[in-house]
Amino acid sequence: MATEVRVPTLGESVTEATVATWFKKPGDAVAVDEMLCELETDKVTVEVPSPAAGTLGEVVAAEGETVGVNALLATIAEGVEAAAAAPKGNGADKAEAQAETPADAGGNTIDVMVPTLGESVTEATVSTWFKAVGDTVAQDEMLCELETDKVSVEVPAPAAGVLSEIVAAEGATVDASAKLAVISAGAAGGGASPAPAAPSTTVGGGKDVKNAPSAEKMMAEKGIDPGSVQGSGRDGRVMKEDVAKAASAPAAAPAAAPAPARAAPPAEPAAVPRAPVAAEDAAREERVKMTRLRQTIARRLKDAQNTAAILTTYNEVDMSAVMAIRNEYKAEFEKKHGVRLGFMSFFTKACVHALHEVPEVNAEIDGTDIVYKNFVHMGVAAGTPQGLVVPVIRDVHEKSFAAIEKEIGEKGKRARDGKLTMAEMQGGTFTLSNGGVYGSLMSSPILNPPQSGILGMHKIQDRPMVVNGEIVIRPMMYLALSYDHRIVDGKGAVTFLVRVKEALEDPRRLLMDL
Structure with missing residues (x-):
């Protein structure tokens, strides 16, 4: 017998959510009320518990997908037949590949998906990656942080292994069912792990890397010169805590150049045209994308005035x-x-x-x-x-x-x-x-x-x-x-x-x- 896992009630005026993270994969045993996944809305993060004990069968809504209230997320196979119904790993299906046993010598890859975002939250921004491609991760170790228009959401590792691919780089906007990364379970970190040649967040070698968006935002708010902050992240990447530490030190000289520009997401509403800016003024400006929380605040306040x-x-x-x-x-x-x-x-x-x-x-x-x-x-x-x-x-x-x-x-x-x-x-x-x-x-x-x-x-x-x-x-x-x-x-x-x-x-x- 299969039990359906559906999107819970999300709250007033909230009609959809984004699947942020699955903490279980097809074939995993689950207990009653054990957390299966996390949804994100434009308000908060919503955890989805298991309605029954058994084995997680099909994951219908993958990480990053946008789902409505009462939408089907997954199914749970109850009883002894659950083991037989578990994916066998024939290489043709992503869920089947996730259910391989450790004996498959590193061929078992697990997708890291966007967790549940909450009511009416359909997308999030990847704020910070705390791990880089090739790093060994433990189960439930925090991989990255997402920002919605309400709260920050931490994404833990669904399994132990090696981070083999980062699909959504820092600064990327992802929907509720999007894939964030891939973990090679059971890999020893450099053996059969299909890690790409270089992390997607690095450009060349040395210090030519992007700082964490959350760090860029904090530096802009506090007027801190990025060159004066010592990064503690991989390849010298500046993290949020590095900026907080630098903020307590004597103020540094103003930045001589703007922060590295990021490509804007494709589906953003058209911006009001800006007046021409002189080149010398443009060099002293710094453009930081609004957080999802700030975007929601702006929208709701304007809606209140209009209504x-x-x-x-x-x-x-x-x-x-x-x-x-x-x-x-x-x-x-x-x-x-x-x-x-x-x-x-x-x-x-x-x-x-x-x-x-x-x-x-x-x-x-x-x-x-x-x-x-x-x-x-x-x-x-x-x-x-x-x-x-x-x-x-x-x-x-x-x-x-x-x-x-x-x-x-x-x-x-x-x-x-x-x-x-x-x-x-x-x-x-x-x-x-x-x-x-x-x-x-x-x-x-x-x-x-x-x-x-x-x-x-x-x-x-x-x-x-x-x-x-x-x-x-x-x-x-x-x-x-x-x-x-x-x-x-x-x-x-x-x-x-x-x-x-x-x-x-x-x-x-x-x-x-x-």
């Missing part, structure tokens, strides 16, 4: 009361709960309080219907080295200050490490964005569709205020509520912001539900 009737209303809040409570209880709070008492839990609680009174700010438009949410899943925007992501704290209306602070801290760390899953970034009903941590005094946030509201927090700054006829200095913060005017009227938006202000200036109102 929703975004309007922003402002207010300001005196943070004296919240700061006084924090100062009074922060030591006791941290001692009891093991987490620091920050501002985010106060703002989360204040927003939940206001959303109960103005539920349309917590709703969304679905065609000609308005969907009201009788719960609050709070999105908390987090800046990461790769770009902006919005992890979701679910059911915050039922959580304590301590639980909210702990979860925000944990999700923030996972976001910075690129470890968020698709599920952790789905289902938000309202979003908080704290630009104040970067020093922003005032801004107008853009909606995170399909949500209808987002609250922008800003820098706390001492300002002179008139209180009871006297001028006093108070710690003030500007608040900005951006909302979809198609569903939220001005009165509702202003009422929401006033309720947030009242709750923060007198937190006792939260206890009294006032």
Whole structure:
């Protein structure tokens, strides 16, 4: 009996994914819930577990292929007949060649495929190769790193052997079912291994090699001269960690020449024509391809502007009361709960309080219907080295200050490490964005569709205020509520912001539900 392995549910608005990596090959024994492959979407990486124990039969969607929701990925042969059904290796089929036994003296080659990329992610960019052709690799040892428009995806070796071919070089764009490389299993590294004459990433010998794209990007961002960075990769290739090490050293002189140009992928949208650039200016420019995460951020933000009737209303809040409570209880709070008492839990609680009174700010438009949410899943925007992501704290209306602070801290760390899953970034009903941590005094946030509201927090700054006829200095913060005017009227938006202000200036109102 054969069991089908299909693409799992990918999440809201995500219709397709790219097969990033297969961790098993046809003929391998698999256990229930053992990870078979990895998919990549434009958000996160999705792991596909085995639905049954048996032997992996046919791999229908190879690495690099783009697949839709519920598409067939592979089949699993259950029971004793699985062994008989395994590929025999007649040399005519790639899957059969992968299933050869080690006794075939190095003739067993295994394809390294793009792992699962996640919901709606159809392609990725090969960021860095950590191994070169001819290198010996261990099973599960990291071979390369891919970048999608959401996260970075590590590709482990599906088997031990020798890396005999790199199909997708650094900087190449691959789809979800693409082949990345070939491993000669059981080869001793130079015997019968069919390794090509030279790695695809090298040009000639010595230092004439391409640096890792992730290193090029970091050097461009930090203004570091590529010639001043000592590469630790093969043949002196500069890796990302080399740039990070150089960034802590004294600044080097500006680069005298642009970084080596890479051929652009063929299917990119046409770019807006640039004005002519003088030759001396062009020599001082450096062109770096946008990461997939940055491309997705750009597309989604523009889609939000084109779809929703975004309007922003402002207010300001005196943070004296919240700061006084924090100062009074922060030591006791941290001692009891093991987490620091920050501002985010106060703002989360204040927003939940206001959303109960103005539920349309917590709703969304679905065609000609308005969907009201009788719960609050709070999105908390987090800046990461790769770009902006919005992890979701679910059911915050039922959580304590301590639980909210702990979860925000944990999700923030996972976001910075690129470890968020698709599920952790789905289902938000309202979003908080704290630009104040970067020093922003005032801004107008853009909606995170399909949500209808987002609250922008800003820098706390001492300002002179008139209180009871006297001028006093108070710690003030500007608040900005951006909302979809198609569903939220001005009165509702202003009422929401006033309720947030009242709750923060007198937190006792939260206890009294006032």
